[in-house]
Amino acid sequence: MVVGRETIVRARGIVTRFGDTTVHDGIDVDVYRGEVLAIVGGSGSGKSTLMREIVMLHPPTEGRIEVFGEPVTEMSEFDCLPLRRRIGVMFQYGALFSSMTVLENIGFPLREHTDLDSDVIDEIAQLKLVLAGLEPKVAARMPSELSGGMRKRVAMARAIALDPEMIFLDEPSSGLDPVSADALDSLILKLKELLGLTIVMVTHDMDSLWRVSDRVVLLGDARILGQGSMQDLKASDDAAVQRFFGGQRGRGAAHDSDGGGR
Amino acid sequence: MHDVATPAAEHGAEAARQPVFERNGATILLSGDWIVDNLSATAAAFRRLRLQAGPVVFDLSGVTRLDSAGAWLVHRKMRAHRKNGAEASVQGASPDAAAILQLVEGNGPGPGEVVLPPGTGLFEGIGRQSFGALDNYTDFLAFIGRLTFISLRILLTPMRMRWRIVIDELVQAGFYALPIVGLLAFLLGVVIAYQGGILLRQYGGSIFIADLVGLSMLRELAPLITAIIVAGRTGSAYTAQIGTMKVTEEVDALRTMGITPVEMLVLPKLFALVIALPLLVVFADIMGLFGGMVMSRALLEVSFTSFTERLLQAIAIESYMIGIGKAPVFAIIIASVGCFQGLKVTGSAESVGRRTTVCVVQCIFLVIVVDAIFSIIFSRLGI
Numbered sequence: 001m002v003v004g005r006e007t008i009v010r011a012r013g014i015v016t017r018f019g020d021t022t023v024h025d026g027i028d029v030d031v032y033r034g035e036v037l038a039i040v041g042g043s044g045s046g047k048s049t050l051m052r053e054i055v056m057l058h059p060p061t062e063g064r065i066e067v068f069g070e071p072v073t074e075m076s077e078f079d080c081l082p083l084r085r086r087i088g089v090m091f092q093y094g095a096l097f098s099s100m101t102v103l104e105n106i107g108f109p110l111r112e113h114t115d116l117d118s119d120v121i122d123e124i125a126q127l128k129l130v131l132a133g134l135e136p137k138v139a140a141r142m143p144s145e146l147s148g149g150m151r152k153r154v155a156m157a158r159a160i161a162l163d164p165e166m167i168f169l170d171e172p173s174s175g176l177d178p179v180s181a182d183a184l185d186s187l188i189l190k191l192k193e194l195l196g197l198t199i200v201m202v203t204h205d206m207d208s209l210w211r212v213s214d215r216v217v218l219l220g221d222a223r224i225l226g227q228g229s230m231q232d233l234k235a236s237d238d239a240a241v242q243r244f245f246g247g248q249r250g251r252g253a254a255h256d257s258d259g260g261g262r
Numbered sequence: 263m264h265d266v267a268t269p270a271a272e273h274g275a276e277a278a279r280q281p282v283f284e285r286n287g288a289t290i291l292l293s294g295d296w297i298v299d300n301l302s303a304t305a306a307a308f309r310r311l312r313l314q315a316g317p318v319v320f321d322l323s324g325v326t327r328l329d330s331a332g333a334w335l336v337h338r339k340m341r342a343h344r345k346n347g348a349e350a351s352v353q354g355a356s357p358d359a360a361a362i363l364q365l366v367e368g369n370g371p372g373p374g375e376v377v378l379p380p381g382t383g384l385f386e387g388i389g390r391q392s393f394g395a396l397d398n399y400t401d402f403l404a405f406i407g408r409l410t411f412i413s414l415r416i417l418l419t420p421m422r423m424r425w426r427i428v429i430d431e432l433v434q435a436g437f438y439a440l441p442i443v444g445l446l447a448f449l450l451g452v453v454i455a456y457q458g459g460i461l462l463r464q465y466g467g468s469i470f471i472a473d474l475v476g477l478s479m480l481r482e483l484a485p486l487i488t489a490i491i492v493a494g495r496t497g498s499a500y501t502a503q504i505g506t507m508k509v510t511e512e513v514d515a516l517r518t519m520g521i522t523p524v525e526m527l528v529l530p531k532l533f534a535l536v537i538a539l540p541l542l543v544v545f546a547d548i549m550g551l552f553g554g555m556v557m558s559r560a561l562l563e564v565s566f567t568s569f570t571e572r573l574l575q576a577i578a579i580e581s582y583m584i585g586i587g588k589a590p591v592f593a594i595i596i597a598s599v600g601c602f603q604g605l606k607v608t609g610s611a612e613s614v615g616r617r618t619t620v621c622v623v624q625c626i627f628l629v630i631v632v633d634a635i636f637s638i639i640f641s642r643l644g645i
Contacts, residue, residue: 085299098610101379115302116331117309119376124334126377127370139377144609163298163329194365195330196358 005032008166008198009054014063016049023049024060025222031166036192036199036212040244041219047202048092050219051168054200055089056080068165085113088159088167092174094151096143102129102154103139109161125161131194132157133187149180153187160191167191169201173208185211206245218244279326283308288317293324296332305335313343313350323354333359333366341373398606405602409532412524427530428537435496435531436538440545442495443488447546450483451475451553459561468562472572475554481581484546486633489592492539493625497600500531501621504604505614513605523605532597539593540586547585580645588636595628 009031016024023046031037031054039047052058054065056072065073067083096105107125110116116124129139132153143151152172159167172188173181185208191197192212203209209216210230217227218241226233226241233241281294281304290311294300320336322328328336340350352363382390416423458474504527507513513523551573558564564572603621607613 099612103377110298110331114298114305114331116305120305120309120334120338122376122378123338123371124331126375127330127334127366130369130371131365136371136375136377140379142610144613163331194361 005035007031008033008068009200010066011050011054012064014050014053014060014065016046016053017061022222024063024219027063027219027222027224029054029217029224031198031200032215033165033198034192034196035214036188036201038209038213038216039200039202039219040204040209040216041225042244045219046222047219048170051170051200051202055087055168056084085109085162086165088162088164090152090155090159090167090169090172092170094143094155096146096151096154096158098143100143101139102141102143102146105143105154106157106161109158113162125157128157128161129154131160131191133183149176149184152176152184156184156187156191160195160197163195164197166198166200169199169203171202171204173203173205181205181208184208188212220244280304281325281332283311285311285313288314289319289321291321291324292336293326295327296325296335297327297329298331301331301335308335308339311339313339313348315346315348317349317351318343320350320352321354322352322356322359325355325359328355328359328362330362330366333362334370337363337366337370345373401606402599402602405605406598408524409528409598412522413529413532416525416529422525423533424526424530427526428534431531431534432538434499435492435535436541439492439495439538439542443491443542443546444549446487446491447479447484447549448553450487451479451550451555452557454478454483455554455557456561459558463562468558468564469568469572470576471554471558471562471564472569473576475551475558476573476577477581479550479554480547480577480585482585482633482637484550485543485585485588485592486629488539488542488546488589489596489629490626492535492542492593493596493629494622496535497596497625498618498622500597500600501604501607501618502614504528504601505607505617508605508607509609509611509614527604528597528601531601532594535593535597536590539596540589543586543589547582584636584640584645588633591632591636592629595632596625599625599628 007030009029011027011029014024014027014029015022027050029039029050039050041047049058053060054067056067059073063073064071068086070083072080072083096102097108100108103122103125106128107121110121110124111118114121126136126139130136134150134153134157138146138150138154143154146154156167156169156172159169169188172184176184188199188201188208189212192199199212201208201213213230215228216230216233218225218233220240225244226236226238228236230245233245236242236245279295279300281292281296281300283293283304284291290313296304318340320340322336325332336352340352343350352360355363455471455475459468459471462468462470462474504513504523507527513527516523516526555566555569558569559566600621603617603624607617
């Protein structure tokens with residue numbers, strides 16, 4: 001562990017129950033500034049729920065979460081507002097506002113939260129669109145006219161509209177073809193480098209885990225089964241971790257990554 | 263717990279460092295946090311700032327934080343100055359600030375490069391509207407044709423009808439509508455008896471209140487009010503339900519399984535409403551007459567017994583049958599318009615909302631028009 005890393009999210013003893021189902025049973029997670037943290041786990045292991053809890057969309061049943069040092073689990077909705085502006089979220093299916101054009105979607109947070117002139121907002125929105133790797137002409141389209149990959153990129157552009165310090169990505173590469181998924185991985189790395197973003201992503205995609213993540217948290221059986229870099233996890237002796245990363249898919253992705261990276 | 267600076271304290275300090283700028287001859291000195299949260303006040307003033315002719319230098323050495331919005335404002339200013347043929351440059355930028363400036367310069371739109379949706383001109387708008395409306399009507403006719411065809415086929419083989427769904431829909435559209443239909447019909451009866459009663463009493467013909475309430479309720483108002491409530495309640499629900507299924511591709515899923523959406527989604531609703539609406543009208547008749555009776559007794563001292571006796575003498579059974587006879591026609595209108603609009607939904611949540619509005623407006627419009635046509639036909643026939 002690098003000394004002096006700033007912890008911007010600190011979750012302690014998170015317990016989440018839906019009725020009789022216990023999704024998390026005492027989970028501790030930290031997010032350090034400037035890293036790409038991936039949350040992985042099987043379907044139904046509570047990855048997305050954990051993310052929703054950190055971004056203040058769903059309160060955990062028990063436990064304490066601090067975001068940028070503020071105890072969000074004890075704060076009112078109103079007090080959370082300034083914190084929310086420092087966080088961008090990209091939802092799994094984009095969650096673009098269907099009645100607005102792409103440019104309006106990206107400019108929406110700017111329009112709501114600042115008094116900047118309309119033409120400046122449009123220009124900044126257009127800038128974010130290009131940063132998210134889309135062609136400028138996409139700006140005039142409606143969300144219903146976009147492909148899945150484009151929709152995710154627009155959602156990404158909207159998530160970085162207010163220059164947040166941290167963004168959350170829910171399954172950024174799911175439903176994308178390999179080329180688009182690779183491009184999105186590169187985009188994540190580029191944004192991290194250019195904007196100094198801290199990125200938390202929920203993913204299933206072994207290739208993107210190897211390529212972009214600095215640290216991985218593996219959820220399962222309502223607790224953390226393992227955490228560390230992909231190399232650490234790959235080398236782990238833990239049976240549950242091995243089951244997850246040692247399968248055919250995990251090995252294939254690791255092999256590709258070894259070939260290219262070393 | 264103590265890694266670097268406590269973020270809370272850092273955040274507090276941030277708010278204090280307002281972005282400011284100062285002109286010092288050819289040098290513009292910028293300082294503070296040029297980040298999107300703080301820019302609102304400064305941006306407008308910075309935009310108005312007039313630069314002197316000739317080379318200008320933006321000194322960023324006092325800038326503590328710069329994000330892409332702040333960098334964009336600086337870039338914009340420099341761009342405008344360069345457009346006048348003068349030089350503009352940056353000095354004293356921290357490595358981070360220089361990187362972000364480079365980023366926005368490299369990726370931001372040039373002047374006039376923001377892509378806005380093409381606006382539609384007046385004539386283009388009229389044309390699109392007209393052809394859209396025309397398309398809608400032809401589509402609706404086609405839908406009615408298909409519906410009729412499939413209905414006839416189902417009527418020949420009633421076992422293929424999804425009776426289970428029909429019964430569910432009956433409960434939803436019929437049974438659950440009873441309270442609201444009953445209440446409104448009752449109030450309507452009260453109002454008619456009250457308004458008419460005052461007039462009739464002046465002429466000493468209080469007993470004719472039964473004629474007034476009976477005829478107007480049974481023949482016109484009960485079917486109409488019921489159809490309007492059902493259009494708002496059930497027609498809109500049909501559009502929203504089918505529309506949402508369309509957005510989530512459930513309709514396409516049905517189609518791939520070899521089940522036509524009309525058979526699965528539309529017909530059961532149509533059948534259920536054709537059964538439910540006349541029954542609701544009967545209920546509305548009863549409640550409306552009851553409302554009239556209550557008001558007559560209170561206002562005109564016409565007892566329940568004399569009201570009923572007069573009602574039986576004055577109102578022919580035809581009036582009652584005409585009222586109920588209109589109901590299935592209204593039901594067909596509401597169910598077919600509701601389902602048609604639902605199937606017309608494309609792509610987005612916004613479309614569901616728009617189609618639902620259109621459905622209710624069209625249903626009520628058509629119900630009233632058809633009611634007027636019925637009146638003309640019946641008066642010609644002398645019923």
